[in-house]
Amino acid sequence: MVRTRLAASPTGYPHIGTIYQALFNYAFAKKHKGRFILRIEDTDRNRFVEGSEEVIFDSLKWFGLTADEGPLSGGEYNPYRQSERLEIYHKYAAELLEKGYAFYSYFPKKDAGQKKIYTSEKNQKSTDLTDQDRPASLKEMIERGDWVVRLKVPKNEKITFKDEIRGEITFDTSEVTEQVLIKSDGFPTYHLAVVVDDQLMKISHIVRAEEWLSSTPKHVLLYRYFNWEMPPIYHTATLRNPDKSKLSKRHGHTSVLWFKEQGFLPVAILNFLALLGWSHPEEKEIFSLDEFIKLFDLKDIRPVAPIFDLVKLRWMNQQYIQNSTDEELEKLILDFNPNAAKLPEETLRNLIPLLKSRMETLSDFEPLTEMFFDKFEVVEFDDTEKSIIPELVTGFRTVKEWSHENIFKVIKEIMLHQKVRMPVFYKLMTGRTRGLPLPEALEIYSKEKSLKRLEKINKL
């Protein structure tokens, strides 16, 4: 049975890269009628952000990538929150300790520095500082507060493992640090927790981001020490900023929240993400999640780190908006923009077809419909523009049936003999020079309001 997992840490709003991982894991599990597991990796109490767990659940739900097992739905391998599995890690740490695959290490908290800067040729390596006064048990270690459990690393050995996307990769053990496995507060580090949980939760395929590649030897060692078999492992390329650095807040938008607030559709984002490192066999650009699940295979993922191109995402989002039914788009707009509900139902409904091909994101609704909220940009009109107003007023007054065809007739007539173009009318009526098709918009806007508008600007 295929069982994949998403390891998410509750440190804030989910990163779009987390969704990228979720997509591959989800799709592969679904393709093989397997299960997709969500595990909350909350072993760092310093970085924990209140409420972010809920936001992870909500985000996955928003994308339609809900987990079959996880803290929310539970499952056979409860609990799915690492902070609730401490005894389990202690048990396995004790086993390592006992077998001599791990050791207590004195390491005062003040020395647990931040990331070092490696500019010199000196290759820093953490070592056991002292052998004296080792704690007798994990319990005692935690009480003392200045000791940790570290991984024992063999000397002068090559560790080779197979990354299913890149092939065999070899590290020398001199490159592998004696990683802390249990912190002084008794919490495990990622390295211990992930190996233990993947094993216990019977994860069949590990799909994770490339930044884990360098620490995989540690995990290989743990699998060996426990005498477990490591599942096939896939390291997907990391998403990048336009400057090619790892996708980060500093250079781009990473938060799922941002994409939501911008009015991107989850289906469009997923479609876009799917095309990063993978391609449709028929080179199709637009396809559904179901189609992706059917065609996707982990072995087809490419190792190249792609740049996250917002421009293409916008295009894709536009395509999805355009392909929505009127009802769907109406609901999307209503959900996205509470103001939309202030419009008469009929007005909104009539507006939808006009909006469809003009919206890239849902946030485009507002600028496109300003006039319907009686918001006009303050503009000045020149003499030719002003001179048209009276003619337009009389023209509009004569229109019996207020339809866009008739409205256009009036406009066209003036256009012909005054030698003006459409943008002039556009500017007069809306204050802008571009937007929805004018006659259609005015038809929805109503004759009364149109005349009122003209009256008003005539006084300017």
Add this chain to the structure above:
RNA sequence: GGCCCCAUCGUCUAGCGGCCUAGGACGUCGGGCUUUCAUCCCGAAAAUCACGGGUUCGAUUCCCGUUGGGGUCACCA
């Protein structure tokens, strides 16, 4: 800096030894449609397949090196 990974148009990519004088998509530019803006349709420019060696009858495709980019080297994940 050590180690590891990666390398086809600006970007996402197809290509898995001959079909490639390299295909598609976004973007860009030009044109058509037209009632502004879009949508839609057509067309163009855009990659000496990073560079240099091999292997081969034949390399974008295989191997090695160089260069460039990225990741990693925390009691963070």
